Amino acid sequence: MINPNSTPILTVRGLRASINGTEILKGIDLTVKSGEIHAIMGLNGSGKSTFAKVLAGHSAYEVTGGSIQFEDKDLLELPPEERARAGLFLAFQYPIEIPGVANTQFLRLAYNTVQAQRGKEELDPLEFDDFVREKMKLLEMKPDFLDRSVNEGFSGGEKKRNEILQMALLEPKLSILDETDSGLDIDALKIVAQGVNQITNKDNATILVTHYQRLLDYIVPDYVHVMQAGRIVITGGKELALELETRGYDWINENNSSIAGVLA
Amino acid sequence: MTESPHADYLAGLLRSWSEKPTRPLSWLNELRAEAIDRVSKQAFPTKRDEEWRFTDISTLTHLPYLPSRPETSLQLQDIDHLFLPEAKNRLVFVDGHFHQQLSSLKNPDELIIGNLPDFSASHSSILESHLGQHAAFDHNIFTALNTAFLRDSALLIIPKNTTVADPVHLLFIAIQPEVTSYPRCLLIGEMGSSVTLVEEYATLAQSAYITNSVTEIALAANAHANHVRIQRESKQAFHLANCSVALDHASRYQSTSLSLGSQISRYNLDIRLAEEAAECSVDGLTLISNRQLADTHTCIDHVKPNGTSHQQHKCIVDGAAHAVFNGKIIVRPHAQRTNSSQSSRNLLLSKTAQIDTKPQLEIFADDVKCAHGATVGQLDPEEIFYLKSRGLSEVAARNLLTYAFGAEIISRISIPSLKQQLEQIVLNQTQSN
Numbered sequence: 001m002i003n004p005n006s007t008p009i010l011t012v013r014g015l016r017a018s019i020n021g022t023e024i025l026k027g028i029d030l031t032v033k034s035g036e037i038h039a040i041m042g043l044n045g046s047g048k049s050t051f052a053k054v055l056a057g058h059s060a061y062e063v064t065g066g067s068i069q070f071e072d073k074d075l076l077e078l079p080p081e082e083r084a085r086a087g088l089f090l091a092f093q094y095p096i097e098i099p100g101v102a103n104t105q106f107l108r109l110a111y112n113t114v115q116a117q118r119g120k121e122e123l124d125p126l127e128f129d130d131f132v133r134e135k136m137k138l139l140e141m142k143p144d145f146l147d148r149s150v151n152e153g154f155s156g157g158e159k160k161r162n163e164i165l166q167m168a169l170l171e172p173k174l175s176i177l178d179e180t181d182s183g184l185d186i187d188a189l190k191i192v193a194q195g196v197n198q199i200t201n202k203d204n205a206t207i208l209v210t211h212y213q214r215l216l217d218y219i220v221p222d223y224v225h226v227m228q229a230g231r232i233v234i235t236g237g238k239e240l241a242l243e244l245e246t247r248g249y250d251w252i253n254e255n256n257s258s259i260a261g262v263l264a
Numbered sequence: 265m266t267e268s269p270h271a272d273y274l275a276g277l278l279r280s281w282s283e284k285p286t287r288p289l290s291w292l293n294e295l296r297a298e299a300i301d302r303v304s305k306q307a308f309p310t311k312r313d314e315e316w317r318f319t320d321i322s323t324l325t326h327l328p329y330l331p332s333r334p335e336t337s338l339q340l341q342d343i344d345h346l347f348l349p350e351a352k353n354r355l356v357f358v359d360g361h362f363h364q365q366l367s368s369l370k371n372p373d374e375l376i377i378g379n380l381p382d383f384s385a386s387h388s389s390i391l392e393s394h395l396g397q398h399a400a401f402d403h404n405i406f407t408a409l410n411t412a413f414l415r416d417s418a419l420l421i422i423p424k425n426t427t428v429a430d431p432v433h434l435l436f437i438a439i440q441p442e443v444t445s446y447p448r449c450l451l452i453g454e455m456g457s458s459v460t461l462v463e464e465y466a467t468l469a470q471s472a473y474i475t476n477s478v479t480e481i482a483l484a485a486n487a488h489a490n491h492v493r494i495q496r497e498s499k500q501a502f503h504l505a506n507c508s509v510a511l512d513h514a515s516r517y518q519s520t521s522l523s524l525g526s527q528i529s530r531y532n533l534d535i536r537l538a539e540e541a542a543e544c545s546v547d548g549l550t551l552i553s554n555r556q557l558a559d560t561h562t563c564i565d566h567v568k569p570n571g572t573s574h575q576q577h578k579c580i581v582d583g584a585a586h587a588v589f590n591g592k593i594i595v596r597p598h599a600q601r602t603n604s605s606q607s608s609r610n611l612l613l614s615k616t617a618q619i620d621t622k623p624q625l626e627i628f629a630d631d632v633k634c635a636h637g638a639t640v641g642q643l644d645p646e647e648i649f650y651l652k653s654r655g656l657s658e659v660a661a662r663n664l665l666t667y668a669f670g671a672e673i674i675s676r677i678s679i680p681s682l683k684q685q686l687e688q689i690v691l692n693q694t695q696s697n
Contacts, residue, residue: 056653059645080652096650100671101664109664110654117655166654
């Protein structure tokens with residue numbers, strides 16, 4: 001929700017980034033305040049997933065300009081693990097599989113690492129088991145989820161639910177959901193959205209990166225940004241997503257300047 | 265094979281054999297005499313032999329290690345840390361010699377689990393048709409030597425339609441330095457039987473010695489064997505092992521083998537899917553460091569139609585160690601509708617570590633499904649990034665992924681205490697600070 005008194009969590013100014021010498025992000029400006037949900041939409045190749053990865057600190061991308069302020073920290077100074085500990089979370093489009101490691105071991109390791117860094121108490125396996133089972137209820141996950149190897153043999157929906165479970169456990173200040181809706185059927189999408197909605201509150205913020213409007217029926221954004229060729233070209237409210245759904249992305253190209261004028 | 269540069273060693277070995285135990289059975293005497301004859305006609309392989317091009321055993325052939333003598337001083341408390349609580353039947357061999365007091369046999373009468381000489385008279389005919397019949401020694405000097413010295417042997421005969429509920433633990437312990445031991449196993453699974461066998465090579469002393477072992481497994485129609493093999497010999501030891509498996513109609517063989525110890529080790533696993541619809545799954549993990557060399561050669565031979573084989577072999581190599589994997593899959597002309605897959609995945613943890621991997625497919629049938637792949641490399645940066653994005657440090661992320669790489673194979677083992685022990689070993693050997 002938009003609250004005029006809330007404080008900025010993320011402030012991105014003139015962000016430029018490239019991979020293997022090719023510039024992908026060409027100057028992004030974005031401010032996300034606590035309590036807000038932002039959607040970043042765009043066609044494949046518009047740079048939206050790159051933006052998500054750069055925020056999380058992926059080393060394949062070189063930041064060539066601009067700044068990212070995360071609460072009181074200069075995010076670009078921090079390696080990925082410190083960004084995570086500071087409260088930034090990226091739900092992956094393609095979560096990795098780790099055969100040989102039980103999901104519960106992995107979840108507890110991640111949870112305790114972040115807890116320890118925040119000066120909070122770590123949980124032993126039994127305590128953690130109770131804790132994680134509560135969170136799993138949010139996402140209607142079966143208990144055997146814990147004993148299976150991390151993401152191995154998980155369906156697309158199960159992998160995405162496992163991402164949101166991690167989000168629930170790590171209690172981030174800012175969550176970035178990269179194409180979380182891709183590959184989900186409508187039931188799985190509803191469960192994932194419901195989980196996200198229960199985690200969001202007035203003190204945290206969420207960025208949804210998505211190609212389609214569908215997810216936004218269930219997680220209602222306060223702002224919708226459209227990316228094109230490495231820039232945010234339009235910002236609007238949730239009705240912008242509907243407009244895109246009916247008119248397609250070409251509509252922006254044709255009417256870029258006039259729409260921007262309307263929405264400004 | 266070339267003229268042996270090690271003829272003196274072989275001659276010495278055979279001379280030491282003058283105190284050979286006398287056997288009442290003529291067929292067994294003949295088998296051994298034949299093996300001796302084959303030993304004298306073969307030379308030790310060198311790197312010039314294709315099958316040995318990565319593994320130089322010349323140091324080993326210069327060692328004057330005589331066959332071990334029975335050692336009886338060992339007490340239960342010396343080795344009970346190696347026991348598996350799940351295994352009610354345990355056969356202990358010390359330097360290749362059966363040790364009755366350290367063994368524990370709780371099997372009902374119809375099940376044969378014990379030492380070969382105790383059954384060689386009563387079960388002569390079934391033994392004659394299997395012993396030395398699967399592990400050919402015509403072109404394998406190590407199998408020939410083992411057969412020449414054949415005396416004690418772990419023996420399992422699982423009767424028709426019998427399922428052995430608890431795993432059987434064969435524990436081969438090395439304690440004497442500078443000797444050669446000749447462990448031997450024979451498993452005969454009769455029709456419709458099922459058993460889990462743990463074949464383990466361990467040591468109480470970090471000394472140099474040679475183990476030359478031979479295992480034969482014969483599964484009749486619809487029989488099933490789950491074979492877990494653990495080689496954790498001394499880091500100074502030489503381990504040379506041959507395992508031959510013969511699969512009858514619709515029988516199933518599952519193998520999980522781990523190579524952890526030895527200065528130089530070589531494991532040959534030959535599986536023959538001799539009749540229709542036989543199945544095997546073959547998983548292996550090599551985990552070595554320092555200057556160890558571990559060589560695994562497998563051959564899965566599809567002879568008849570509708571067979572299935574799935575193989576996954578992994579190596580984690582640190583220090584200046586060297587791992588070798590050669591995975592041959594033969595699909596013979598009649599073996600139509602064979603379904604076979606092989607994956608060789610290898611992880612190098614240091615710049616001086618070395619891996620040679622060679623999938624070798626020989627397919628002579630046309631209606632087959634054969635998938636294979638080999639990878640050699642470091643950890644995947646995307647996987648490391650994923651874990652770091654969850655708060656794990658670079659080191660913690662690498663440690664977890666390296667552990668997981670090995671633990672995937674361990675997770676196939678169904679015996680909880682063994683699985684836990686091995687997970688701990690993998691953990692200890694994959695974690696850096």
